[in-house]
């Protein structure tokens with residue numbers, strides 16, 4: 509998947525291979541809500557999220573005032589939309605899309621279930637009318653979606669009500685970037701974020717489980733830079749005891765290249781990666797480690813709602829040296845940033861999730877495919893959904909009981925809604 513690769517999460521036990529077509533068509537009483545097949549082990553298999561019923565769509569108020577942009581229940585605006593364009597990936601990271609399950613017989617979403625490019629663009633346009641200014645394409649691996657350049661061109665043509673283009677970006681595992689960087693740029697993509705959790709080729713090949721060399725991802729990053737898809741960001745998920753030894757090599761590699769390396773605390777997204785707090789390396793420790801060799805100075809945020817805390821490489825005078833660039837730390841666990849979270853996530857088949865840690869989404873596809881629904885009516889429904897939002901999972905994490913695989917509130921997997 510596109511969010512991380514070298515986390516060393518535990519693979520499912522081999523005897524749990526589930527014929528996926530069967531699993532997806534079992535009657536509900538044969539499946540628990542968590543996706544565990546009864547009569548088999550309690551190990552959770554990360555199937556696509558058709559097991560989670562959609563939330564009921566709120567009735568919008570006819571004639572609702574669409575002049576005022578919506579604020580959620582905590583007064584947060586909606587400015588950032590992440591759109592998953594495929595549930596497929598060409599990597600088989602064992603904690604996310606293990607080969608034992610996601611084999612050649614696996615039943616991915618049928619094409620008719622996916623939002624078409626036209627549906628995505630129409631919905632994106634409605635979102636832009638309600639305040640969205642940044643769109644990020646995710647997956648699965650978004651570059652696997654056939655003719656993705658067509659969708660990018662359609663989204664690049666959208667304008668905010670005051671005539672401004674959107675901030676249009678994409679998160680990728682980098683495997684197809686060397687081949688596609690120029691066509692993505694030509695279609696109107698502005699920049700990319702590449703997921704890369706280390707530079708050690710042996711570990712990288714093992715973790716993606718398709719023997720994909722890290723050199724090809726680095727070549728993809730280079731191609732993106734040559735095509736002008738910048739500023740490029742590289743996201744590294746840090747897991748204590750697994751890849752913390754890659755922190756300094758990664759920093760040395762990208763320092764002075766103009767590429768912004770961001771260290772992300774290992775999160776408890778989904779319910780299948782066996783997350784525990786002991787495996788989180790706090791961002792403060794990452795900064796401390798970097799400072800032992802590469803002096804840093806704190807930088808101010810570049811935008812409101814920014815997830816990363818910025819640090820610049822310092823010169824001998826202790827000031828930010830722009831030529832050396834900057835890094836970011838995303839402290840989703842130790843320093844939650846829910847207070848100004850302005851992000852919504854759209855799944856491949858059109859469900860809207862209001863939080864990365866949500867367990868249920870709103871089925872917007874049914875609205876798009878209902879001829880009676882005008883854009884204004886969909887906008888009013890979006891407003892009603894957003895106004896009812898109170899999510900702040902990370903902030904409340906420490907107050908919650910540990911998530912369980914079988915609990916009714918099982919979180920959706922990141923492989924389903926992107927990162």
Ligand code: SF4
Pocket residue numbers: 845846847849850851862863864865899900901902903
């Ligand atoms: S936990 Fe949910 S509400 Fe908090 S920052 Fe993450 S996505 Fe936003």
